[in-house]
Every structure is written in structure tokens, then in C-alpha cells.
């Protein structure tokens with residue numbers, strides 16, 4: 001009997017088709033969501049990788065570069081490293097480096113850390129290197145992952161800190177020497193004064209020319225002794241500050257002492273004029289003289305840098321509102337753009353080239369002024385000079 005498709009059959013078939021279609025659609029939805037999940041994970045991992053600022057390199061056993069992260073293109077623009085030997089790309093040599101950290105990591109099957117120095121562009125830079133062997137893949141091929149961090153700046157800052165520490169030690173040493181010089185100097189000065197008091201008795205008893213020479217020589221000895229005493233005193237106040245050095249300080253004297261010390265530096269800038277307006281009878285402040293001098297030195301040397309040795313610096317002291325004492329150091333130098341002004345007192349903020357600026361001058365000034373309950377502020381505009389204002393409480397405030 002031939003089978004005739006009934007309506008019921010047709011409905012059944014359609015039903016099956018519908019079921020199949022629905023199942024298919026479910027699968028498609030599942031696939032879509034797992035794809036979405038995969039994509040989300042991929043973006044997450046990519047964001048993590050992009051956030052890494054160290055150079056990452058995957059090397060094969062024979063030191064061929066297999067993969068690099070985005071940092072490579074920043075450090076070596078326009079170079080495709082994949083497939084090339086790492087020593088060719090990084091060192092420009094045709095032989096494997098002695099003591100290669102990647103090889104050591106593979107040999108020992110452990111993480112190896114090292115510090116390497118080589119050229120990046122035109123400059124030698126220092127890199128912290130971490131080489132970690134990766135687990136062998138299904139083909140058994142071994143790989144090593146290299147992390148390279150450029151630590152040149154960190155190392156330079158460290159060196160500058162050691163230098164600063166050395167200078168502080170030198171300050172202590174200088175103070176010691178200054179003390180030692182002070183004693184014989186006092187004796188020389190005392191005896192010269194003694195001679196001067198007695199010299200009158202020789203008048204008429206010796207040749208007039210000889211008598212005049214005696215007078216002149218004695219005066220010169222005394223004058224030069226006083227000059228040495230001033231130098232020694234200045235050196236003493238520049239030594240490392242101690243907790244006992246809080247005293248009443250005359251800010252005007254701090255300014256003149258500092259200028260005395262910077263005299264030679266200023267002489268080397270013939271295009272620079274320095275105007276000084278110090279208020280008479282400025283109230284004293286309570287503080288650490290050597291630290292306050294350090295503030296003046298830092299502000300003055302910044303002003304000299306800003307003028308590039310050509311222009312004017314104006315230093316003034318005055319009594320301000322509320323019994324405060326104010327010091328203003330103004331220069332006609334390059335000025336500071338508005339958008340940088342809020343960063344000036346941050347440690348290590350500098351716009352000067354490496355080797356010229358470290359960026360700790362103003363942050364030190366800020367710390368010193370704050371510890372004296374004072375305020376430091378700046379007004380400046382790019383190309384129009386700057387004025388740094390330090391306000392400190394006067395003793396009777």
C-alpha cells in the first residue's frame with residue numbers, strides 16, 4: 001500500500017524540524033556566549049600585557065626571538081625581531097654573549113636575574129633582566145621568557161643620592177677642618193692685635209720707613225685674619241644641620257652669607273645682574289640657619305639656571321602681614337608654564353637634562369620651609385620669569 005502523507009505526518013515532521021531548529025539556535029547562543037567570554041578574557045589578558053612596561057621577549061633554545069610585547073616597538077622602532085637571534089638585535093653582535101642569562105636559565109631550569117649594560121639608540125643604558133624557562137610545549141621545544149626593565153634613571157638617582165650623602169659628609173668634614181683652622185687663626189689674630197697695640201712704642205726709635213712697613217704689615221695680617229675668620233664662620237654654618245642648631249636667625253645675614261659662598265659662581269656669569277634689597281631691622285626668625293641657607297642656595301641656583309647666565313635676579317627681604325618675614329627671589333629667566341607649576345615641589349620633578357637636574361632642590365626647600373611653619377609659593381609665566389616667595393614666622397609673631 002503506498003503511503004500517503006497525511007496532514008498528521010506533515011505536522012509531525014514540522015514539529016521535529018522546529019525542535020531541531022530550536023536546539024540549533026540554543027547551541028548557536030551557547031557558542032556566542034562562550035565566544036563573548038573568550039573575547040572578554042582575551043581583552044583582559046591583552047590589557048594586562050599592555051600594562052606591562054618592561055620589555056618581554058620569548059626566545060627559543062637557539063636564542064631566536066619568537067615573540068615580543070608592545071614595548072619592543074617603542075624601544076626599537078621599525079625593527080621586526082621575530083626569527084632573529086637576540087644578541088644580533090640587542091647587542092649588534094654575531095656571537096652569543098658570555099654569561100647569557102637566558103642560556104643559564106635554560107641550563108639550570110631556574111629563574112636567573114642579572115643586570116646588563118648595553119646601548120639603546122645612542123646611549124648606554126642599564127637593564128634589570130629576569131630570564132624564566134618556560135615549560136616545554138607538546139613538541140618538546142624549550143623556550144625562555146625574558147623580562148627587561150630599563151633601570152638607568154633609578155641607578156642615576158641612586159648615584160645622585162650617594163653624591164648628596166657624600167656632600168653632607170664633606171660638609172661635616174669641612175666643619176671639622178674649619179674648627180681646626182679657627183684656633184690657630186684666633187692666636188694669629190690675637191698676637192697681631194698685640195703687635196698693633198705695642199707698635200707705637202717703636203715710633204722714633206726705628207727708621208721711619210721701617211716703622212711704616214711694620215704698621216702696614218700688621219694691619220694686613222689683621223685684615224686677612226678677619227677675612228679668614230669670615231670664611232671659616234660661613235663654612236661652619238654650611239655644615240650638616242644638627243638638632244641643636246635651632247636658634248634665632250637673621251634672614252638678611254643668611255642671604256649675604258649665601259651670596260658670599262656663591263660669589264665665584266656669580267662672577268662666572270657676566271651677563272647676570274643681581275640686585276639685593278634687604279630690609280633694615282628685619283625681625284629674626286627661629287630656625288636652623290644652615291637649612292635656611294640651603295633654601296636660598298637652591299632658589300638662587302634655580303634662578304641662575306633659568307636665566308642661563310643672562311638677565312637679572314632680584315633678592316629682597318621684607319616684613320609681611322602678621323609679623324611674618326618674607327624672602328623673595330625673582331628672576332627674569334625662562335619662567336614656568338602654568339600646567340607644570342603644581343608639580344614643582346614634587347620630589348624628582350625636573351625639566352633639566354640628565355646630569356644637570358635631579359629635581360630635589362624645590363622639594364627640599366618645601367620640606368625645610370614647612371618644618372619652620374612657613375609657606376613657599378611661586379608666581380610665574382612661561383617666558384616671563386619667576387618669583388619664589390618664602391614667608392616665615394618672625395620670632396615675635
Ligand SMILES: Nc1ncnc2c1ncn2[C@@H]1O[C@H](COP(=O)(O)OP(=O)(O)O)[C@@H](O)[C@H]1O
Nearest residue numbers: 302303306335350351352357358359360361362
Ligand atoms: N626660577 C625658576 N625658573 C624656571 N623654572 C624653575 C625655576 N625654579 C625651578 N624651576 C623648575 O622646577 C624644576 C624643579 O626644580 P628643582 O626641584 O630645583 O630641581 P632641578 O633644579 O634639579 O631641576 C626645574 O627643573 C625647573 O623646571
Ligand SMILES: [Mg+2]
Nearest residue numbers: 298302361362
Ligand atoms: Mg634646582
